[in-house]
Amino acid sequence: MEFVVIGILVVLLLALIISNIKVVPQSKAYVLERLGAYNATWDTGLHLKIPFIDRVAKQVSLKEQVVDFPPQPVITKDNVTMQIDTIVFFQITDPKLYAYGVERPIMAIENLTATTLRNIIGELELDHTLTSRDTINAKIRGILDEATDPWGIKVNRVELKNILPPKEIQDAMEKQMKAERQRREAILTAEGQKESQILVAQGHKESQILQAQADKEAAILAAEAEKESKIRKAEGEAQAILKVEEARAKAIDLINEAKPGEGYLKIKSLEAFEAAADGQATKIIIPGQLEGIASLATAAKEVLK
Secondary structure, eight states, rough: OOOHHHHHHHHHHHHHHHEEEEEOOTTEEEEEEEEEEEEEEOEEEEEEEOOTTEEEEEEEOEEEEEEOOHHHEEETTOOEEEEEEEEEEEEEEEEHHHHSSSSSHHHHHHHHHHHHHHHHTTTSSSSHHHHHHHHHHHHHHHHHHHGGGGGEEHHHHHEEEEEEEOOOHHHHHHHHHHHHHHHHHHHHHHHHHHHHHHHHHHHHHHHHHHHHHHHHHHHHHHHHHHHHHHHHHHHHHHHHHHHHHHHHHHHHHHHHHHOOOHHHHHHHHHHHHHHSSOOOOOOOOSOHHHHEEEEHHHHHHHHOE
């Protein structure tokens, strides 16, 4: 009987020891309390707590966490009410501060995000709010990170998920965007027509320039051809005159070599007189001595016989 009781006690003791052996997994941390007061923070690994004295007060995840908060109503500087929802990325850096720093830390971050968002948007007008997401994100992240540091939380990033202005504002913005797109389309169309007209005018101008150059080159070629023709014609006439003169010179040389008599010379004089009196000349010069003419005619008759 005693052995049975001892065996039961040993089994209970082993079960108690095993139940107080804790294995902390990766990316986790356990906050340990001893007699109701903070004692230690267990990191990844095997740990043993004292039964009935120590207890794990909180299990904390060290991973980066994402919280999507519901839309919050905010009012801009120009009195436009919008609905903005935010996403906060945070990570627990000190499990002790996270466990004892604030009650319900997620709710605290949500409320802090809402109040910070209202303060920042309240200083901006609607148009600036819609175009300053990065600035708003940076401001909210800086304020949240500083405020949550005593809670052992580090805010890594804040994003504005949606910015929803009132329906009438959305309609007005859509009309404005449509008018802006139409204006840009009209500008692009006008610029295209302008470019087209410029290109047509440039093409016409270049065509006229090319035509003028072609006409000029054609005129130059024609002038050069006419000049070449006149030069060749003049050269031909000069050569013909030269040939005639050479022939006359040779004829004179031959006559001089032959030593013509008085009768030949008289015949030549008569031919010249005949040529002068062929009816085309308006004036005829008659020698003063008719006797010379008669004698000249007699000599010519003798020669003919």
